[in-house]
Amino acid sequence: MVSYVIFTLTLCGIYALLALSLNLIWGGVGLVNLGLAGFFAVGAYASALATGAGAPVLIGWTAALAVGAVVGLVVTFATLRLRDDYLAIVTLGFAEVIRLVALNERWLTKGSDGISGIKAPLKAELGLMGFNLFYLGLVTLIVAGIWLLLRRLDGSPYGRAMKAIREDQQLAAFAGKTVLRFKLQAFALSAAIAALAGALYAHFQSYVSPDHFQPLITIYIFLAVTAGGVGRPSGAVVGAYLVVIFLEATRFATEWVPGLQPVQVAALREILVGLALILVLHLRPQGLLPECIPRAPKPVPSKA
Amino acid sequence: MTDFMTNRRTLLTGAAALAGIGALPKLALAQGAPIRIGTLTPLTGSGGPYGPVMVKAVKAVIDEVNAAGGVLGRKVELISEDDQTSPEAGVRAARKLIDVDKVSAILGTWASSVTTAVAPLCWESKTFLATVSGADSITQLPHQGYLIRTQPTTTLQGRKFGEFVIAEKAKRVFFLSPQTPFAKSQFDNITEAVKKGGGETASQIYDDKKPAYRTEIDEVLRFKPDAVVFGGYTPDTAVMLKDLFRAGFGGLKVAFGYSVNQKLVDSVPADVVDKTYTISPSSAEGSKAYERLVKLIGVPSPDPYTTQIYDQINLVLMAIALAGDASGTAIKDSIRKASQAPGGAKIDNAIDGLKAIAAKQPVDYDGASGPCDFTETGDISDSKFRYEQVQGGKIVLVKIA
Numbered sequence: 169m170v171s172y173v174i175f176t177l178t179l180c181g182i183y184a185l186l187a188l189s190l191n192l193i194w195g196g197v198g199l200v201n202l203g204l205a206g207f208f209a210v211g212a213y214a215s216a217l218a219t220g221a222g223a224p225v226l227i228g229w230t231a232a233l234a235v236g237a238v239v240g241l242v243v244t245f246a247t248l249r250l251r252d253d254y255l256a257i258v259t260l261g262f263a264e265v266i267r268l269v270a271l272n273e274r275w276l277t278k279g280s281d282g283i284s285g286i287k288a289p290l291k292a293e294l295g296l297m298g299f300n301l302f303y304l305g306l307v308t309l310i311v312a313g314i315w316l317l318l319r320r321l322d323g324s325p326y327g328r329a330m331k332a333i334r335e336d337q338q339l340a341a342f343a344g345k346t347v348l349r350f351k352l353q354a355f356a357l358s359a360a361i362a363a364l365a366g367a368l369y370a371h372f373q374s375y376v377s378p379d380h381f382q383p384l385i386t387i388y389i390f391l392a393v394t395a396g397g398v399g400r401p402s403g404a405v406v407g408a409y410l411v412v413i414f415l416e417a418t419r420f421a422t423e424w425v426p427g428l429q430p431v432q433v434a435a436l437r438e439i440l441v442g443l444a445l446i447l448v449l450h451l452r453p454q455g456l457l458p459e460c461i462p463r464a465p466k467p468v469p470s471k472a
Numbered sequence: 473m474t475d476f477m478t479n480r481r482t483l484l485t486g487a488a489a490l491a492g493i494g495a496l497p498k499l500a501l502a503q504g505a506p507i508r509i510g511t512l513t514p515l516t517g518s519g520g521p522y523g524p525v526m527v528k529a530v531k532a533v534i535d536e537v538n539a540a541g542g543v544l545g546r547k548v549e550l551i552s553e554d555d556q557t558s559p560e561a562g563v564r565a566a567r568k569l570i571d572v573d574k575v576s577a578i579l580g581t582w583a584s585s586v587t588t589a590v591a592p593l594c595w596e597s598k599t600f601l602a603t604v605s606g607a608d609s610i611t612q613l614p615h616q617g618y619l620i621r622t623q624p625t626t627t628l629q630g631r632k633f634g635e636f637v638i639a640e641k642a643k644r645v646f647f648l649s650p651q652t653p654f655a656k657s658q659f660d661n662i663t664e665a666v667k668k669g670g671g672e673t674a675s676q677i678y679d680d681k682k683p684a685y686r687t688e689i690d691e692v693l694r695f696k697p698d699a700v701v702f703g704g705y706t707p708d709t710a711v712m713l714k715d716l717f718r719a720g721f722g723g724l725k726v727a728f729g730y731s732v733n734q735k736l737v738d739s740v741p742a743d744v745v746d747k748t749y750t751i752s753p754s755s756a757e758g759s760k761a762y763e764r765l766v767k768l769i770g771v772p773s774p775d776p777y778t779t780q781i782y783d784q785i786n787l788v789l790m791a792i793a794l795a796g797d798a799s800g801t802a803i804k805d806s807i808r809k810a811s812q813a814p815g816g817a818k819i820d821n822a823i824d825g826l827k828a829i830a831a832k833q834p835v836d837y838d839g840a841s842g843p844c845d846f847t848e849t850g851d852i853s854d855s856k857f858r859y860e861q862v863q864g865g866k867i868v869l870v871k872i873a
Contacts (some may be wrong), residue, residue: 172570177522179564214758274656280584280651280652282559284609379557379559379586380558380559380585416564419565428517437554
């Protein structure tokens with residue numbers, strides 16, 4: 169049981185990183201990124217390939233960050249003129265492109281067999297249980313670090329400018345903010361965080377394949393950010409933990425329903441997930457921890 | 473006199489103690505915790521059509537065994553989880569089965585990616601894993617014996633396709649397939665078999681979601697093939713067959729049994745699919761185990777995965793009885809004694825098997841999916857294939873070999 173809890177909490181942390189990434193770009197600049205699973209995949213593959221070629225794990229993670237940021241920039245440049253629904257569709261397409269490349273470029277990614285035996289850092293030294301604890305600590309620490317940074321960013325003038333762009337791009341430009349630069353930077357940073365989550369996942373599971381990166385993950389993360397509260401890093405983190413715990417809890421809850429076949433239990437779990445999303449949107453559309461919008465400072469009375 | 477009394481009393485106590493010792497293990501076993509077996513089949517997602525029946529077969533066997541007194545005097549308990557046909561969800565479910573339910577064995581992982589993702593958890597936690605996935609790479613994992621599969625490898629399937637077209641006197645063979653886990657290995661092994669017969673091959677990987685395949689067909693015809701082998705699934709193979717017919721191709725057509733099935737035959741004009749051959753790993757149709765399974769679950773012709781998982785649960789329960797221990801390691805060490813003990817009595821179900829084991833007889837299980845003998849690496853060593861042909865809108869059995 170203990171190792172199951174440790175595993176679930178580690179997964180919570182990885183989902184929380186994805187949620188933070190989405191919150192930065194969606195809650196921050198207002199760009200809907202349905203390609204989250206794609207960036208997740210890019211990071212996972214980048215690190216798996218780098219460490220597979222002999223690089224130490226830390227280099228692999230750095231590579232994931234860098235590749236993620238670069239791919240983020242490319243996607244932003246490709247979608248400069250798109251906003252809202254149009255952007256969402258293109259990013260969704262981007263994630264599929266990544267998955268198809270991973271599926272078909274066998275020389276690089278071993279196709280649908282996937283890459284197995286990815287280095288798990290310090291696993292030999294720490295033993296199975298030790299490694300699981302160490303990894304839980306590491307992931308939690310990284311989540312805490314990035315959460316602090318993003319919170320700080322939100323409160324800074326940079327964060328305020330970002331949110332001004334989210335509310336009204338033209339007005340922000342009129343106020344002298346370089347909209348394009350903000351978008352590029354935010355998208356690159358967000359993509360890098362998602363890629364880091366992918367790299368952490370790859371080294372935790374020791375196996376990645378194109379099947380890992382189906383759009384369902386993106387949907388879970390959207391659910392997490394919506395439930396937690398769009399536009400607030402704490403909300404994203406809380407939402408991610410809740411979603412994973414909820415997904416796992418439905419396993420045990422459905423065991424109490426008598427007289428169901430296993431296939432009906434499986435369907436019931438999916439129904440519960442859908443129901444939860446509807447309830448959250450209906451009862452608390454702003455999320456559990458809604459964005460705090462600081463009050464505008466009172467104008468200082470000018471000296472007569 | 474007192475001496476004698478003491479002696480007699482001592483003797484009595486001793487005898488009682490001896491009897492007690494003899495009774496103890498039995499008592500402890502009867503009260504022992506249930507043996508837990510997990511299934512991890514796809515109940516939702518693209519494998520959704522297969523998983524539910526698979527679980528049903530396992531449940532039926534376990535109910536039967538429990539009614540006959542269980543294994544080692546312990547009840548067997550089934551815990552079913554859904555892998556959602558996704559390695560990410562599959563790993564979460566496997567974690568729960570291993571860490572919370574503490575199952576001895578996990579049966580029935582279906583998609584190759586799910587099996588590859590779940591396998592390390594199993595061998596690290598010394599849980600036994602039996603799978604129906606076909607990708608060659610699975611048994612090459614460092615699984616230390618904790619994994620067996622009942623599905624023939626793609627290598628074997630590819631070779632059978634190649635040998636068949638050569639036997640049908642085709643020399644130029646074209647392989648058409650969408651990107652699947654087995655497409656490459658399938659083609660390589662067809663090529664090997666065809667080259668051995670003095671022929672030549674070419675292949676094309678297509679996108680399985682297109683409504684028409686004119687350009688792909690042009691490419692095929694440019695090769696001037698005598699035979700075309702289809703590696704796809706039902707929907708795309710139906711489109712491919714239509715376009716190939718329209719282009720006037722009159723050569724040999726060979727496909728997997730699961731793609732050119734009765735549903736496909738009914739959905740296209742008879743001429744389009746006529747004379748197409750299908751090859752599939754044969755369930756041991758007509759065998760005692762197969763008929764028993766049909767009766768047990770009330771499904772007239774169970775798919776190959778169901779026959780395989782039926783054999784897996786029978787084998788695992790017998791292995792536990794043979795080892796006298798329900799741990800994953802015990803199953804790993806004795807599974808081959810249940811499946812292929814030399815000179816063993818031919819057994820086709822767990823109930824008879826458990827009786828034979830209790831009578832200290834060696835057993836050799838022959839199941840609903842085939843003889844179920846395993847190599848060192850966990851692959852089945854022999855499998856029969858079923859060759860059929862579409863004739864006038866009906867699928868007709870040609871041979872089983």
